[in-house]
Amino acid sequence: MRIVFCGAGALGSHALMLCRNLEADLRVVDFDRVESKNLAAQWYVKQSVGKHKAEAVRLQLANFYGVKAEGIVARLAATNAAQLLAGCELAVDCFDNADSRLVLAAAARAAGVALLHGALAADGTFGLVRWDQRFVPDREDGEGQPTCEGGEHLPIIGLTAATLARAIADFVGSALQRDYVVSLSGVASQV
Amino acid sequence: MTILNITYQGQSADYDLAMDYATSDGDIRRIAVEVVRSGGARGLHVPNLPTDAFTSYVVDRLRGPDGQPRIYLRPKVPFGA
Numbered sequence: 001m002r003i004v005f006c007g008a009g010a011l012g013s014h015a016l017m018l019c020r021n022l023e024a025d026l027r028v029v030d031f032d033r034v035e036s037k038n039l040a041a042q043w044y045v046k047q048s049v050g051k052h053k054a055e056a057v058r059l060q061l062a063n064f065y066g067v068k069a070e071g072i073v074a075r076l077a078a079t080n081a082a083q084l085l086a087g088c089e090l091a092v093d094c095f096d097n098a099d100s101r102l103v104l105a106a107a108a109r110a111a112g113v114a115l116l117h118g119a120l121a122a123d124g125t126f127g128l129v130r131w132d133q134r135f136v137p138d139r140e141d142g143e144g145q146p147t148c149e150g151g152e153h154l155p156i157i158g159l160t161a162a163t164l165a166r167a168i169a170d171f172v173g174s175a176l177q178r179d180y181v182v183s184l185s186g187v188a189s190q191v
Numbered sequence: 192m193t194i195l196n197i198t199y200q201g202q203s204a205d206y207d208l209a210m211d212y213a214t215s216d217g218d219i220r221r222i223a224v225e226v227v228r229s230g231g232a233r234g235l236h237v238p239n240l241p242t243d244a245f246t247s248y249v250v251d252r253l254r255g256p257d258g259q260p261r262i263y264l265r266p267k268v269p270f271g272a
Binding site: 096123127181184 | 196198200201202203204234247249253255256261263265266267268269270
């Protein structure tokens with residue numbers, strides 16, 4: 001099975017790291033570069049700064065664990081989404097905005113690719129792991145809303161990424177599609 | 192019976208909601224404020240909760256693993272990367 005991770009920021013980078021033992025080929029799509037501020041909340045190291053995230057995460061998986069992954073430096077859009085999803089049975093949405101999530105969802109549905117979404121609240125108190133058939137993307141309350149990038153919310157990022165990895169493993173192992181809500185009280189299965 | 196799950200400031204709690212599953216989102220938010228103020232949801236008691244605390248929250252209507260209708264009142268989750 002080939003899995004494509006769309007977005008390699010806080011959630012995506014940690015989820016990728018936690019999926020390193022899966023019997024699956026991993027592909028990661030991200031256009032952005034690692035900045036020093038990302039080290040606080042994303043699975044990158046000092047040597048990654050300046051590299052494209054897709055390449056940095058590929059290198060870390062290879063150098064730390066001997067795991068091969070495919071890194072694609074690209075901004076997913078309606079014009080290239082089908083190509084980026086080609087050959088994949090599962091897509092994992094770790095984007096940080098509703099518009100990109102909608103583009104990915106449309107492409108995944110058109111291609112018949114299963115789609116799992118991971119999402120975080122801005123205040124670091126809540127996370128959501130939900131399959132596409134029950135997911136509606138939320139928009140920011142306003143431009144410039146504080147995000148999770150400061151590092152103070154790393155525990156909920158880690159908890160949500162771990163839950164995402166568990167949901168992915170269940171799908172890879174038994175095609176199970178279970179949703180989860182993640183709060184500081186714990187993780188609860190929804191469906 | 193419908194379960195109303197409320198998440199607020201990182202804490203999450205269930206409340207047995209003696210109302211119709213199709214109760215409007217606005218009513219769910221108003222009820223939730225009263226439930227949290229009164230401590231009706233075990234582990235989630237904020238006596239001075241502002242009236243508009245859940246204004247921007249999302250109301251999800253789902254079935255639980257046991258098939259029971261559940262309503263989730265939760266913060267927006269716009270971020271991931």
